[in-house]
Every structure is written in structure tokens, then in C-alpha cells.
Amino acid sequence: MVLVDFSLAFNCVNHRKLQRKLREEFHFSNNACDLIHSFLEHRTQAVRIGNSTSSQRPLVDGTPQGSCLSALLFSLYINSLPIGLRCRYQLYADDLQIYISGSIRDVDQLISTINSDLETIQHWARQNSLFPNPKKTQAIIFCKEGAVVPTTSIVFCGERINPAGNVVNLGIRMDCNLKWNGHINDVTAKVFGTLRTLRRFAPVLSVQTKLKLVRAVILPFFTYCDVIYYPGLSAALRDQLNRCFKASVRFVYSLRRRETTAAVRNFILGHDLEANYSHRISIFMRQGYASNFPPYLQQHLIKGRQERARSFVIPHHTTSKRKSIMIAGAINWNQLPLATRQLPTINAFKSALSARR
Structure with missing residues (x-):
């Protein structure tokens, strides 16, 4: 390329x-x-330079x-x-x-x-x-x-x-070897770099203000093109993202480094980070089932013959291909309850996903 x-x-x-x-x-x-x-x-x-134009x-x-x-x-x-x-x-x-x-x-x-x-x-x-x-x-x-x-x-x-x-x-x-280490390192650096800047103002910020800052400034680092890379991440890279997310939670609620975030972890997204990625992959695949992808993506998806089932055909694949969004996403979609897959609007679909978390 x-x-x-x-x-x-x-x-x-x-x-x-x-x-x-x-x-x-x-x-x-x-x-x-x-x-x-x-x-x-x-x-x-x-x-214009100074007072000169x-x-x-x-x-x-x-x-x-x-x-x-x-x-x-x-x-x-x-x-x-x-x-x-x-x-x-x-x-x-x-x-x-x-x-x-x-x-x-x-x-x-x-x-x-x-x-x-x-x-x-x-x-x-x-x-x-x-x-x-x-x-x-x-x-x-x-x-x-x-x-x-x-x-x-x-x-x-x-x-x-x-x-x-x-x-x-x-x-x-x-990466030339189709690894995501470099990209996750970039995400990590952006998150911790931004948190380092925000911590300077933490003493004068309320919890609600810090929560808004994290949602507006930090979360986009996690969610940008996440459906592309998340299915292919190793356990170590997923853990690296989770550590970044926990650091963001600690900033919002003024927790110390060793303090657990379990009690407040779900308040930022409504669920934990891994569930959020699964949530977004499901929404992405719904667009694919509705044939809203451009042709170069749509060609990789095969709908099942039974329209009522609203499922994808999972083609024969290797272990490495299972980590691609088109295979992992199709499997994720097929595992959703049929009633959820059949919902007519995207808002109803999102609400049903949130209710499952």
C-alpha cells in the first residue's frame, strides 16, 4: 500500500x-x-506579525x-x-x-x-x-x-x-505484520498525556466537570476506529487499554493509584470498557446488516437465507481471520438475542443493548 x-x-x-x-x-x-x-x-x-501587517x-x-x-x-x-x-x-x-x-x-x-x-x-x-x-x-x-x-x-x-x-x-x-501494539501505544500516550495536563487543574474542578472533560476529551482516544482494531487485540493490549481507562476513572473521582475503581468504573460509559467495545461493534454490524456499508466492506458480509433470523453466514476462516471485524463482528451479531436483532430502529437497538449490560 x-x-x-x-x-x-x-x-x-x-x-x-x-x-x-x-x-x-x-x-x-x-x-x-x-x-x-x-x-x-x-x-x-x-x-500580521505583532502590530505590523x-x-x-x-x-x-x-x-x-x-x-x-x-x-x-x-x-x-x-x-x-x-x-x-x-x-x-x-x-x-x-x-x-x-x-x-x-x-x-x-x-x-x-x-x-x-x-x-x-x-x-x-x-x-x-x-x-x-x-x-x-x-x-x-x-x-x-x-x-x-x-x-x-x-x-x-x-x-x-x-x-x-x-x-x-x-x-x-x-x-x-503495522506491516498486522499487529496493533504501535496503535495502542499511541492511544496510551495520548490518554496519559492529556490526563497529565488535566491533573494540573483537578483541585478546582468538580466531579461533574471532570466527568465532562473525560467524556469529551479522553474517550474519543478509546473509541476512534475502535471496531477496526479491538477484535484483533491480544489480552495484554486489552489490559493496557483497561489500565488507561482506570486512570481516567481515578482522575474523575480523585482516587489514589492503588485504590480500586470497581464501585465507580461503570459511571462514565454506563458499563465497563470491554462491554462498550462490544456494544459499538454490535451497532457497527447492524449498519452492515442494513447494507449501509460501502461496497468494498459490504462484499465481505453474507446474510443468512432466512430473513426472519437476521443473521450472518460465518465463512470458513483461520484463527487470525477470526480477529478481523468482519468475522468477529458477524459472530458478535449472531450471538445477540433475536428480538434485539429484529428491532426496527437504531435507537431501540441501542436501548436494548444498554439494557443487557
Whole structure:
């Protein structure tokens, strides 16, 4: 997999080319194009240092930062990039990943295909006034065990991209051996780092204020993309997360390091951390049963033939595949009571899950 980086992508959108794309690719009306033109044109910028301000200069390219319309316009601008790619891809605004899978013995052939697509991306970027950044572009070769040493190099914009042992992809640290140690270490560091800052103000904070802070600032570290990694965690990594969570509980209720959190542990989430992960996985799989996943995820789920049972077919799988969300999640879903799986609304489903904890 290669994570392609563009330098200042939002600032490099060419207004004339964007207007042409809106008309020719998306069939915007003239009035709509004129409205977007007025949104983009006649903008200026200046630099202020202390009490000194530079003269204003016009912004001839780019979309304004901080506007929700800017992200949409950029997505429309970059929409044609994947045309002609042979590899699979994921494109989220300016975050582009291309990937391909196959046997280890075919790794050089796979890299050749990747290189071909990287040339296509470079050519598209040149035509559309964007600037790829090979120095920040990363590559990784996934293999369950050991390291893969290809003889063919990954090349982008004339520069060699050496495969890394791990990469951060949209906030998730992905390891070449499909381990989650690095990501859990990141979560741990963020939790304890934030708690260290909050403890400075603990003497003047009420329990309710500390509870709100933990829910707003700390819990997102635990829940971000949790359904992806939690089924694959070892007992040691789950214990590491639990220790972090207990530290958060101790901060809220001013407990000492050695004091037990059993009496108050469930007050933050309504249940313990492990039950919360199971709860969220069940909600995630309900979306899959309702066919609300994008196709690249939905294709990994097979519904049972009996609609009344509302279950998934569990395909034959290895021990390692059982740790994936699609297998572990399907098993988790099938173990729910039938009455819970049949509930018509997501709110009723969540309430039923909470009642079981």
C-alpha cells in the first residue's frame, strides 16, 4: 500500500480548471458555476506579525480554509484522479491510498503495478496543477509474519519510496505484520498525556466537570476506529487499554493509584470498557446488516437465507481471520438475542443493548 501525499493540496486548486470540471464532468448549470466563481474569486490575504501587517495580495488559486464548501469543491476537483488506476484505492479529500494484494512470490510484479499507477497519479497531478510530495509519501508491505524484501523499488516522481515498518493512515497506526501494539501505544500516550495536563487543574474542578472533560476529551482516544482494531487485540493490549481507562476513572473521582475503581468504573460509559467495545461493534454490524456499508466492506458480509433470523453466514476462516471485524463482528451479531436483532430502529437497538449490560 502506498499513501500518496500532496503538498498544500487545497491551496493549489486551479479555479479555471475547477469551473471546467463542474461544467463538463458534473453538468453544473451556468448560474451554479457563477455562484461558485463569486465564492472563490476576489479573495486576498495578508500576514500580521505583532502590530505590523503586510500589504494584501490576491489569492488566485485554492479554496478558502475552514469552509465546508471548500472540502466539497476539492473532492469534486480530485474526483477524476482514480480514472485509469489498476490498483484498488481509497480517496478521502486529499488523502489517497492505493493498494494491491497477492502472493509474496509475486511481490515484484505487484510493485510494478503500483509504480505504473504512481506514474498515472503523477501525470494527472501535473495536468491538474497539484504537486505530489514524494518525501512525505509512504509505502508499506503487509505480511502476517516476517519481513518482505522485494528486489523492485517503489518509485514516485523519480524518488525511491522505502517500505516502512508502520504508517499512520487517517489516525490509525498500521503495522506491516498486522499487529496493533504501535496503535495502542499511541492511544496510551495520548490518554496519559492529556490526563497529565488535566491533573494540573483537578483541585478546582468538580466531579461533574471532570466527568465532562473525560467524556469529551479522553474517550474519543478509546473509541476512534475502535471496531477496526479491538477484535484483533491480544489480552495484554486489552489490559493496557483497561489500565488507561482506570486512570481516567481515578482522575474523575480523585482516587489514589492503588485504590480500586470497581464501585465507580461503570459511571462514565454506563458499563465497563470491554462491554462498550462490544456494544459499538454490535451497532457497527447492524449498519452492515442494513447494507449501509460501502461496497468494498459490504462484499465481505453474507446474510443468512432466512430473513426472519437476521443473521450472518460465518465463512470458513483461520484463527487470525477470526480477529478481523468482519468475522468477529458477524459472530458478535449472531450471538445477540433475536428480538434485539429484529428491532426496527437504531435507537431501540441501542436501548436494548444498554439494557443487557
